[in-house]
Amino acid sequence: MFFDHSSTSAADDSLTADGRRNRTILTRKRIVAALAELMREGQVAPTAQDVSLRANVGLRTVFRHFDDMETLYREVDLEVQSTVASILNMELKAGHWRDRLSENIKARCRLYDTITPFLVSAQVHRHESTQIDNNLKRHVALERTILKRLLPKSLVADKARFEALLMLLSPQAWMRLRREQGLSSAAAISCVQLSAQALVA
Missing domain, CATH: 1.10.357 (Tetracycline Repressor; domain 2)
Incomplete structure (x- = not known):
């Protein structure tokens, strides 16, 4: 039996891309939710550091998803x-x-x-x-x-x-x-x- 390795590779690449996309969406949502939580708790102007700690992501990750x-x-x-x-x-x-x-x-x-x-x-x-x-x-x-x-x-x-x-x-x-x-x-x-x-x- 012969396998079409090119189609298998393409499918794997697609799954990998989908996985990265899903992780990106989830991380972005987690960052937004972290800021919302801090504001709900009474912090009027949380910093990027505050958000990164609450979202449990690195500071660079925050600015990878948001310009500022x-x-x-x-x-x-x-x-x-x-x-x-x-x-x-x-x-x-x-x-x-x-x-x-x-x-x-x-x-x-x-x-x-x-x-x-x-x-x-x-x-x-x-x-x-x-x-x-x-x-x-x-x-x-x-x-x-x-x-x-x-x-x-x-x-x-x-x-x-x-x-x-x-x-x-x-x-x-x-x-x-x-x-x-x-x-x-x-x-x-x-x-x-x-x-x-x-x-x-």
Whole structure:
């Protein structure tokens, strides 16, 4: 029996290439996850050394996958923005606009508790990265668009009340309630709901 050694060799090369590609993808994901973990733990600006230690890879490996720390921060920021968009765009079940607004507020607040460390870090790094700065601006634009969908036209046309409500439902307002004012998540949600009801009354 004769074997086609050239085809066997080609198959082996393909498997080897696939293995390298998979390892590259896994290592890259591990580096991104390491930065995300450090940020979630409260480190606003982890260094490349911090990331390499957490990911259990060499410092050179970090920069083999990412040109610089700004690129790595952008990678995490993109994942956060994707999560934000999916939550804010979630389908609301309530029928009346007031109930849909209340439902949206609860979803936003739960989301903000999850992403606050990343938003704080993004604010720190926005002056270093045009993309992060643009992502933060797009986030505000998305919040504005969704709020317009939720409210009746008469409230959208009332610029002062609309902008006040947009600010009330922002992550910055949530961080103030949770961090500076020391409210629990449940108490902060009640505060936002009560304030929103007063604004749309």
